[in-house]
Each structure stands twice: as C-alpha cells, then as structure tokens.
Amino acid sequence: xxxxxxxxxxxxxxxxxxxxxxxxxxxxxxxxxxxxxxxxxxxxxxxxxxxxxxxxxxxxxxxxxxxxxxxxxxxxxxxxxxxxxxxxxxxxxxxxxxxxxxxxxxxxxxxxxxxxxxxxxxxxxxxxxxxxxxxxxxxxxxxxxxxxxxxxxxxxxxxxxxxxxxxxxxxxxxxxxxxxxxxxxxxxxxxxxxxxxxxxxxxxxxxxxxxxxxxxxxxxxxxxxxxxxxxxxxxxxxxxxxxxxxxxxxxxxxxxxxxxxxxxxxxxxxxxxxxxxxxxxxxxxxxxxxxxxxxxxxxxxxxxxxxxxxxxxxxxxxxxxxxxxxxxxxxxxxxxxxxxxxxxxxxxxxxxxxxxxxxxxxxxxxxxxxxxxxxxxxxxxxxxxxxxxxxxxxxxxxxxxxxxxxxxxxxxxxxxxxxxxxxxxxxxxxxxxxxxxxxxxxxxxxxxxxxxxxxxxxxxxxxxxxxxx
Ligand SMILES: *Cc1c(COP(=O)(O)O)cnc(C)c1O
Numbered sequence: 001x002x003x004x005x006x007x008x009x010x011x012x013x014x015x016x017x018x019x020x021x022x023x024x025x026x027x028x029x030x031x032x033x034x035x036x037x038x039x040x041x042x043x044x045x046x047x048x049x050x051x052x053x054x055x056x057x058x059x060x061x062x063x064x065x066x067x068x069x070x071x072x073x074x075x076x077x078x079x080x081x082x083x084x085x086x087x088x089x090x091x092x093x094x095x096x097x098x099x100x101x102x103x104x105x106x107x108x109x110x111x112x113x114x115x116x117x118x119x120x121x122x123x124x125x126x127x128x129x130x131x132x133x134x135x136x137x138x139x140x141x142x143x144x145x146x147x148x149x150x151x152x153x154x155x156x157x158x159x160x161x162x163x164x165x166x167x168x169x170x171x172x173x174x175x176x177x178x179x180x181x182x183x184x185x186x187x188x189x190x191x192x193x194x195x196x197x198x199x200x201x202x203x204x205x206x207x208x209x210x211x212x213x214x215x216x217x218x219x220x221x222x223x224x225x226x227x228x229x230x231x232x233x234x235x236x237x238x239x240x241x242x243x244x245x246x247x248x249x250x251x252x253x254x255x256x257x258x259x260x261x262x263x264x265x266x267x268x269x270x271x272x273x274x275x276x277x278x279x280x281x282x283x284x285x286x287x288x289x290x291x292x293x294x295x296x297x298x299x300x301x302x303x304x305x306x307x308x309x310x311x312x313x314x315x316x317x318x319x320x321x322x323x324x325x326x327x328x329x330x331x332x333x334x335x336x337x338x339x340x341x342x343x344x345x346x347x348x349x350x351x352x353x354x355x356x357x358x359x360x361x362x363x364x365x366x367x368x369x370x371x372x373x374x375x376x377x378x379x380x381x382x383x384x385x386x387x388x389x390x391x392x393x394x395x396x397x398x399x400x401x402x403x404x405x406x407x408x409x410x411x412x413x414x415x416x417x418x419x420x421x422x423x424x425x426x427x428x429x430x431x432x433x434x435x436x437x438x439x440x441x442x443x444x445x446x447x448x449x450x451x452x453x454x455x456x457x458x459x460x461x462x463x464x465x466x467x468x469x
Contacts, residue, residue: 001057068393134279154232162183162212164212208239211399277314
C-alpha cells in the first residue's frame with residue numbers, strides 16, 4: 001500500500017469552501033516558515049479511500065476475536081464512549097475555575113469511591129497514564145513510607161519469576177534491587193523461596209493474583225502476612241482485574257497498594273498506545289504519599305506524576321461502565337470472564353497441552369512444547385496461522401516460565417458460538433500441522449504482512465517517511 005504522500009499529485013485538492021470574502025491579514029514575518037509545509041495533495045474521495053483501506057488492515061475487537069492474554073481485549077459498550085464524548089466532559093479545560101467544573105470533580109470523587117470499594121483500598125489517585133506508570137507511582141508510595149520512617153536499609157523488592165515485565169522494571173526505576181523468586185510447579189509463589197529472601201532489607205513484594213498463568217494463589221494471605229512480618233509492604237499489580245471484580249478484593253488479601261488499568265478492565269479501548277489510566281489505590285496509612293493533583297490542597301509537598309487530573313475521559317468511561325453494570329453486574333462480568341476462559345480451555349483440551357491442568361481464572365496458558373517436538377512447529381507458527389482465520393493471535397512466549405506459551409483470555413463479552421468457533425480453529429490448526437507442517441510454517445497466507453523480522457521491527461522501526469527530491 002502506498003503512503004498518502006506517495007499518492008499525492010501536485011496541485012490536486014478538494015475545494016469545499018467558497019472564495020474568501022474578508023481582507024487577507026498576513027502573519028508577522030517572524031512567525032512564517034521559509035518554505036511551504038510538505039502536505040499531500042489529493043482529492044477528497046482518495047483521502048477517504050486511503051483511510052478506509054488503512055482501517056481495513058487493522059484488527060480490533062470490532063473486527064473479530066482478540067484473545068490476547070493479560071491484555072483484556074474486551075468489547076467496550078458504546079454508551080461509555082457516548083458519555084465520554086459529552087461536551088461538558090470532553091470540552092473542559094484543565095485550568096477551568098473549580099466552581100465551573102463541579103460535575104467533573106464529582107466524577108473523580110465518585111469513581112474513586114467505587115474503585116476503592118472494588119479494590120478494598122481507602123484512597124486513590126488518577127494521575128498515572130498507564131499501568132506501568134501506576135506501578136511506578138505505587139512503588140514510590142512504598143519508598144516514601146520507608147524513607148519517612150528512616151528505614152533506609154530496605155533496598156530490595158521481591159518479584160516472582162512469573163511477573164509481568166513491567167514489575168521488575170518499575171522496582172529498578174524506583175532505585176530498588178530486584179530479587180527474583182522462582183514459582184512453585186503449580187505456577188504460584190513458592191513459600192520457602194519467599195521466606196528465604198525476606199529480611200530487614202525487604203522493601204516490599206510485587207504480585208499479581210490471579211497470577212500471569214491465570215491461577216489464583218491460595219496462599220495469598222500467608223504470603224502477605226510473611227512480607228508484613230518482615231517489615232515490607234505488598235504491592236498488587238491489578239492491571240487486569242477482570243477475574244475478581246466484586247468477588248475478592250486485593251485490600252482483603254493483605255495488599256497495601258495497587259494499580260488498576262482502567263483501559264483494560266474498565267471499558268477504555270486500548271491497543272494503539274493510549275490514552276489509558278493506571279489508577280493507584282492505597283490503604284489509609286499511605287494516603288499522605290499519594291501524588292498531588294492540581295485540584296488538591298497542599299500539593300507542593302507531594303510527588304508529581306502527571307499534569308492535572310490524569311486522563312480524565314478514561315475515568316468518565318470507567319465510571320459509566322461501573323454504574324451501568326451496577327453492584328450485581330460487576331461480579332457477574334468477572335464470573336462470566338472466568339466461565340468463558342474455563343469453557344474455552346476445556347474445548348481446546350485434547351489438542352495443544354494445557355500448561356496447568358486445573359480451574360483457571362480469566363485466562364489460561366497452552367504449552368506448545370510437545371507439539372513442537374512432534375511437528376517442528378512452535379508457538380509462533382501456531383499463532384501466525386490463527387491470523388488466516390481472522391483471529392488475533394493470543395499472547396506468545398509469556399509468561400516466561402512456560403517456554404512455548406500461548407496465553408488466551410477470551411473475556412466475558414464473547415458468546416458461546418465464538419468460543420466454539422475458536423476451539424474449532426485451534427483443532428484445525430493442530431490437525432493440519434501434523435500432516436502438513438510446512439503449510440502452518442508458511443502462515444499467515446492471507447495477511448498483508450506475513451512474518452516481519454520482529455527484532456528489527458522493534459529495535460529499528462522505520463516510522464518516518466523522507467521525501468525524495
Ligand atoms: C498490561 C499489564 C501491565 C502494564 O500496563 P500498561 O498500561 O501497558 O503500562 C502491567 N502488569 C500486568 C499484569 C499487565 O497485564
């Protein structure tokens with residue numbers, strides 16, 4: 001496909017406005033550029049076709065199934081968009097006088113109250129713009145807490161080997177030494193391994209529960225008790241709350257602070273890089289360390305994470321989502337997410353191996369290792385061939401503790417028909433690979449881009465077009 005600049009024809013344009021009937025008022029010389037900007041020159045219909053063609057090349061939740069594990073690619077109800085688009089929300093200025101934006105203040109307060117209720121926390125900030133940004137903010141709460149008490153010997157953060165990559169990165173960014181602990185064979189925290197590393201140098205533990213293999217750690221109360229006993233604090237990576245909303249609360253599991261990705265669980269579309277919101281909640285004793293927002297008194301003594309009130313419209317969507325589902329709908333959404341994952345897991349069973357053969361939460365992991373031994377086909381090959389069926393591949397090679405991992409998270413918004421179709425697709429790929437591995441290895445056969453050099457694509461992406469003279 002040609003770039004819009006390459007389609008440009010000098011002098012072509014779409015005139016929709018009539019001739020100017022007021023006097024020409026040139027800008028002062030010093031504000032003018034030396035040459036005209038290089039803009040594509042096209043007819044209106046060609047501009048329209050160009051963007052429509054681009055649109056057709058993208059796979060989103062509205063095009064088809066998108067079981068990208070850990071990412072919660074659920075369908076977001078349109079009403080959330082409609083409300084976020086209301087002029088009174090979308091049209092406000094962050095510096096508007098407080099008494100003109102009382103409704104927005106109410107959105108922040110109410111969403112904070114509901115999300116505290118859902119997470120079991122006492123206070124919340126909406127400043128962080130993403131999950132990783134929220135983690136950074138949350139671990140800074142832990143750091144400020146220890147610093148204020150003069151407890152400077154606490155230099156280490158414990159992170160299990162199944163953790164999302166952002167956890168160790170966050171701990172390191174906050175100046176901590178990362179201590180990795182291995183998981184038990186069932187994918188959960190190995191209590192002996194945890195005991196072995198706890199001590200007076202422990203600042204805290206970062207954990208996701210259910211963990212990244214989709215299993216709820218039954219020892220969670222003992223885990224948080226051990227960390228507290230050693231003087232550390234417990235951080236809950238709640239990027240994905242889809243399995244537990246309204247069912248169990250991180251605050252009740254013994255966690256002291258948490259971030260939640262409103263753009264995963266709470267109805268903001270994501271996948272293209274933002275805007276998101278990593279709401280950070282904490283227990284009352286950490287509240288004094290929360291970042292300042294422009295709307296807060298005493299802001300000058302606080303850490304500053306982001307300007308103003310964060311990505312406010314993400315918050316409007318979250319509040320709309322929570323209030324439309326209500327107290328009954330919130331746990332029901334989680335229960336359906338767990339039901340869908342277990343149903344799909346059992347439908348796929350008998351083809352690719354399950355990494356953990358037990359009841360899962362909102363996601364589960366397939367292990368393609370034995371299939372690879374038999375056919376030479378890897379998790380990557382299987383993922384690529386799913387594209388030919390119009391499905392987004394699952395998460396690949398994560399968590400790292402399963403070497404040929406495919407991680408599926410169907411979410412609650414998919415129907416039984418879609419899940420049955422998905423199981424059929426997996427079975428078809430599985431069978432075809434056994435008799436015709438070359439075909440699967442050559443997939444995708446129908447996609448625009450087939451097998452890009454993934455290292456080059458991430459290390460050296462070419463995203464800038466340079467005009468040729
Ligand atoms: C998505 C995710 C993150 C990071 O969130 P971003 O908004 O992408 O920064 C962190 N932890 C877990 C478990 C996640 O699934």
